[in-house]
Structures are given as structure tokens and as C-alpha cells.
Amino acid sequence: MRRVGVGLAVLLMLAAACGDDETSAPSEQSADSDAAPFSVTSSAFGDGDTIPQQFTCDGANVSPPLEWSGVPDGARELALTVVDPDAPGGTFVHWVAWGLDPATGGLSEGAGPDGLVQGANGAGEVAYAGPCPPDGPPHRYVFTVYAVSGPVTLAAGADEPALLAAIAGIELAETQLTGTYGRA
16 A cells, blocks of 8 residues: 555656646746847948948058947957958958947947057057958958957957957857958
């Protein structure tokens, strides 16, 4: 008789655990299930589109406006790199920046040092260097925004490898926007 009582108790517990009654606790959804994905866009060009001349060495050579959304919870700051993976001598770095406030939602056209720290580009300058490919087919320019959980502790002028090493243990997410530019 005791075996039957224990068996019945086990069956009742299993039924309660598997049942669909309204008294069971609702399933928990991850905090990110309804959140928009982390993304970067520009009002000047779409992903895969041509970067307007004003943002290149053939124009005003100013950085394009960038907007980000869906920044992950826990992001303390953002970092940014812009690279040309199609450069003749290998990947060329056009911009390195960090210290961006996630709450700002973006950077305006021609963003300067206000609120951000800039690193050295491939020419050794601490500034944005717009697309400036040699004559030939268009090159791709990859704008990558990194969300990090802690401060980036680098001095101004650090290069891209130093930035990537500094954020390696604190990166929460990254997102990319790619534009193209070519000269005939």
C-alpha cells in the first residue's frame, strides 16, 4: 500500500509540473526577446550604398552622420572603427574612436572630439580620414560600432589593434554598416 501512495504522489507531481493549468507560473522571456537588435545606420547612405562624396577625400572629408539603436543593456560606452578591407596594401583604417555615450543615439555629420576620444588612422593621424581609394572599382568601408560594458582605458591616438585589445574582455555586442566608394 505504501508503494501505491508514493507512486500516486509522484504521478500527481509530474502532472502538476507538465499541466497547462492557469495557476502555473508564466514562462520567463529573456530581456532581449522584445528588444530591437543593436544596429548602426546613416541618414547619408544605406547599407551597401555609395557614400556621398562630401564624406570622402574628394569632398569635405567629414565623417557621415551615424545613428545607433538597440544598444544592449549594460553598455557603458561605445567604440567605433571604420576600415577599408579592399585597400591595395591590406586593410586600411580610416577612423578609430571611443568614449561614445550610448544614450546620445548617434554622431552628427563631421563629429569632432566633443565627447569622444580618437585614435590613429592608417595615415598616423588622429582624425577621421574619408574614403580615398585609388582609381578602379569601388572599395567597401565598414563602420563598426562596439558596445562595451566598461570604460575604454586608452590614451588618445591609440591605434585600431590597441582598441580591439582593450575591448576584448568587455565587448557586449557589435554592429556594422558598410558603404562603398570608388573613383574612375
